[in-house]
Amino acid sequence: MSGSSEAGRATEAVWRIESARLIAGLARMTGDVGLAEDLAQDALVAALERWPESGVPENPGAWLMATAKNRAIDLARRGKRFEDRREQLVREAGMRMAMDAAEHEAGLGDDLLGLIFACCHPLLSTEARVALTLRLLGGLSTEEIARAFLVPESTVAQRIVRAKRTLKEARAPFEVPRGEQLDERLPSVLEVIYLVFNEGYAATAGEDWMRLDLCEEALRLGRVLAGLAPKQPEVHGLVALMEIQASRAAARTGPSGEPVLLLQQDRARWDPLLVRRGLAALERAEKLSRGAFGPYTVQAAIAACHARAGSAEETEWVRIAALYDALAQLTPSPVVELNRAVAVSMAFGPEVGLELVEALAAEGSLDGYHLLHSVRADLLAKLGHEAEAREEFERAAAMTENARERELMLERAAKAGEPEG
Amino acid sequence: MRFMMLMYPGIDTDAESWEPSAEDVGAMTKYNEELTKAGVLLSLDGLRPPADGARVSFSGGTPTVTDGPFAEAKEVVGGFWLIQAKSKEEAVEWASRCPGANGDFIEVRRVFEMEDFPEDVQAAGQLSERSPEQT
Numbered sequence: 001m002s003g004s005s006e007a008g009r010a011t012e013a014v015w016r017i018e019s020a021r022l023i024a025g026l027a028r029m030t031g032d033v034g035l036a037e038d039l040a041q042d043a044l045v046a047a048l049e050r051w052p053e054s055g056v057p058e059n060p061g062a063w064l065m066a067t068a069k070n071r072a073i074d075l076a077r078r079g080k081r082f083e084d085r086r087e088q089l090v091r092e093a094g095m096r097m098a099m100d101a102a103e104h105e106a107g108l109g110d111d112l113l114g115l116i117f118a119c120c121h122p123l124l125s126t127e128a129r130v131a132l133t134l135r136l137l138g139g140l141s142t143e144e145i146a147r148a149f150l151v152p153e154s155t156v157a158q159r160i161v162r163a164k165r166t167l168k169e170a171r172a173p174f175e176v177p178r179g180e181q182l183d184e185r186l187p188s189v190l191e192v193i194y195l196v197f198n199e200g201y202a203a204t205a206g207e208d209w210m211r212l213d214l215c216e217e218a219l220r221l222g223r224v225l226a227g228l229a230p231k232q233p234e235v236h237g238l239v240a241l242m243e244i245q246a247s248r249a250a251a252r253t254g255p256s257g258e259p260v261l262l263l264q265q266d267r268a269r270w271d272p273l274l275v276r277r278g279l280a281a282l283e284r285a286e287k288l289s290r291g292a293f294g295p296y297t298v299q300a301a302i303a304a305c306h307a308r309a310g311s312a313e314e315t316e317w318v319r320i321a322a323l324y325d326a327l328a329q330l331t332p333s334p335v336v337e338l339n340r341a342v343a344v345s346m347a348f349g350p351e352v353g354l355e356l357v358e359a360l361a362a363e364g365s366l367d368g369y370h371l372l373h374s375v376r377a378d379l380l381a382k383l384g385h386e387a388e389a390r391e392e393f394e395r396a397a398a399m400t401e402n403a404r405e406r407e408l409m410l411e412r413a414a415k416a417g418e419p420e421g
Numbered sequence: 422m423r424f425m426m427l428m429y430p431g432i433d434t435d436a437e438s439w440e441p442s443a444e445d446v447g448a449m450t451k452y453n454e455e456l457t458k459a460g461v462l463l464s465l466d467g468l469r470p471p472a473d474g475a476r477v478s479f480s481g482g483t484p485t486v487t488d489g490p491f492a493e494a495k496e497v498v499g500g501f502w503l504i505q506a507k508s509k510e511e512a513v514e515w516a517s518r519c520p521g522a523n524g525d526f527i528e529v530r531r532v533f534e535m536e537d538f539p540e541d542v543q544a545a546g547q548l549s550e551r552s553p554e555q556t
Contacts, residue, residue, distance in 0.1 A: 013510035017459065109458075216422075216505055223460035273464060273503075 007052035015044055018061040019139040024111035026068055027174050033118050034164030037136060039075075043068040113176045113228045116221075120189040123170055128163040129192045131156050137224075138217050148214050149199060186229075190238050190296060193221050197242050201249075215246055226281070233288035236281045237297030243278030244303040247271040258404050263312040275307045295330045298323050317347035334365045342375055350382040370399035374409060381416050390416040423463065423505055423532040424512035430499040431524020448520035456504060456515065467500035503532070 019040060026036035043064045057063040119133040130149075134140045142160065146153040177185050200214030222239040229235050251269035254260050282304050285297040293301065302323045309315040324340035337360050345353020357376045366372040377392030393413035397406045441449075456462035468474075472490040479485070506512040509531065516527040 009508070009510045010514065013508060013514040016507055016511050017514060213507065220460035220505060224458065227458050227460070277463070 005052060007056075008048060010056055011044070011047050011051055014047070014056065014060045014064075016139045018064055019044075020115065020137045021061065021112055022064050022068060023136050024115035025065060026072065027115055027118065028111050029069075030072060031171075031174050033115070033132075033136070033167050033174070037164070039068040039072050040064070042071050109228050110176055112224070114174050116189055116225065116228075117177060117185060118167060118172065118174055120185070120192050121167060121172055122185065122188060123166055123172065124163050125159075126192070126195070128159045128166075129188070130195055131159045132163045133192050133221070134196065134217065135160055137221060140217070148211060182232075186232060186234065189225065190234060193218050193225070194238060194242070194296070196221070197245075201245060212249070215242075215249070218242060219246060231288060233285045234294040234296050236285035236288065237294055237300050240278045240281035240285055240300035241296050241303055243274045243281060244300060244307050247274035247278060247307065258408075262306060263315075267311065270307070278307065279304055293326065293330075295327060298327045298330065302327070315346070317343055321347045334360060334363070335369075338366065338369075338372060338375060345379055345382075350379045354379040354383065368399060370396045370405070370409075373399065374412075377409075377412070377416070381412075386416050389413075422507070422534055423503060424509070425530045425532060426502040426504065426512065426516050426519075427498050427528045427530065428500045428502075428519075428521075429496050429526050429528065431522065431526070445520075445522065452519055453502075455518070456502065461504045461506060461515065462502065463505055464503040465501065468498060470499075471497050 022040045022043070023033070023036045026039050027033045030036055030039070046067050047060070047064060051057075115136060116133070119136055120129045124132065131145055134145050134148075135142065140148075142157045143153050146156045149156070176182075196214055197218035200211045200216075200218065219239070219242050222235070222242055226235045226239050247270045248262070248265060250271065251265040251267070252260055260266075278300070282297070282300045285300065286293070289297055302320055305316050305320050305323070321340065321343040324336065324343050328336045328340055337356070341353050341356035341360065344356055354376070357372070357379060360366055361372060361376065373392050373396035377389045377396060380392060381389035390413045393409050393416060397409035397413065400406050400409065453462065453465060456465075470489075471494060474489045476487045476489070476491065477484050478487065504512060504515060506515065509529065512529050512531075516529050519527060521527065
């Protein structure tokens with residue numbers, strides 16, 4: 001896409017705003033996500049040729065849709081995409097009917113939701129879902145996705161091509177699942193959005209600004225989904241979780257780039273707008289859940305406990321421990337258990353916490369996980385077992401791959417050897 | 422990135438009240454809904470006219486309060502939207518879709534953010550992905 005000229009950049013902005021709706025409408029008409037994107041791209045190319053001279057039309061979305069539709073009918077007529085004449089006629093008739101129906105704006109939201117579910121189809125691998133979602137719903141180029149996920153552009157391009165082919169070959173119906181099917185398929189959509197968010201937030205590697213963009217894009221997709229499926233508590237739960245986590249972005253690193261742990265963060269640097277938005281989304285999630293919280297809502301509730309506390313000391317640890325209890329039942333995992341142990345130690349004292357950590361360590365599933373040892377070391381130090389604490393900090397330091405974390409662990413190991421003071 | 426869209430209505434800024442018609446409000450509500458549905462709207466508000474506002478100005482470290490209306494003020498903010506957009510062009514495109522009245526103008530301004538400070542961003546790359554109860 002040309003970004004050099006002013007008109008080119010304006011067209012790109014229109015594309016960013018319109019492409020998802022455009023592709024969604026075309027996908028429903030043609031029943032083929034890949035073809036829909038091709039048609040939308042053709043319309044974009046036409047716009048890039050036309051608009052620099054004619055100016056951006058008053059309703060650019062409608063212009064793009066009309067152009068793409070004409071092209072679709074043209075293709076159907078010439079039968080280039082369809083194997084036999086009968087199928088071609090059926091397609092053409094179906095397309096015309098679908099197009100008439102598409103004039104009703106009410107259908108637009110459903111189309112978009114249909115596209116979200118198609119991108120996150122269970123037939124596709126997680127990587128393919130992420131790539132397709134960012135490409136078709138986020139309007140990101142293959143190159144942008146590759147940069148964000150630190151993989152070669154050709155890899156992303158291949159994932160997208162294969163994903164589209166898989167959907168086409170499976171003749172996956174383009175529709176919004178209802179009832180039980182919706183309950184079954186919604187988690188995979190939420191998972192993709194949260195994966196995108198975490199890729200940006202946790203920044204496992206790389207330093208490109210694109211990564212912060214990923215957080216914003218995930219938040220935007222979450223908000224769009226919340227508008228399209230407003231009765232689903234977990235959608236609001238996920239939005240709440242992301243808004244509150246994003247609110248801490250500026251406080252998570254110190255002046256020389258070192259990570260700042262949650263309890264040491266300067267709460268004045270938490271973004272109050274995102275906190276407020278997160279708490280509002282959580283309230284919606286809680287109301288809709290009627291007592292039975294899903295995993296995103298529980299995690300958002302935990303994040304909200306921190307967000308509401310004026311200082312680390314004022315944190316409601318008893319409530320957080322109870323929420324981790326609930327989370328451990330919903331999504332059992334040793335990492336959740338470790339978090340629960342930390343919360344329990346804050347709420348009820350290091351002895352109780354240490355008991356849980358010891359049980360986890362004995363179980364062995366967190367062998368090699370440095371944070372198990374750093375948590376254990378921390379609790380041992382609090383209980384005055386200096387020698388054991390030092391040993392555990394050193395063990396944790398040896399296991400982490402993060403240089404700054406290693407420094408922190410070794411510093412604490414050295415301190416554990418010193419007398420109190 | 423975030424952009425503030427500041428609306429400067431092209432109406433009599435000295436007027437005691439800025440009362441838009443039901444039609445105008447309807448069009449603006451639809452526009453605000455579009456922003457919400459697109460997931461880009463973070464915050465918005467409309468402001469009462471400056472006639473019942475005040476100005477606090479500073480000189481030599483001393484604040485001076487002046488009550489409205491302000492005779493010399495010709496361009497006055499009437500409201501704002503805070504949106505999230507990928508580029509200035511996207512923000513400008515959103516502003517262009519506002520059902521503005523004759524004489525209105527919207528100023529689009531980018532908000533200072535993390536990405537203005539690349540060293541911080543680099544540092545964000547150092548954080549461990551799975552830190553329990555820590556990040």
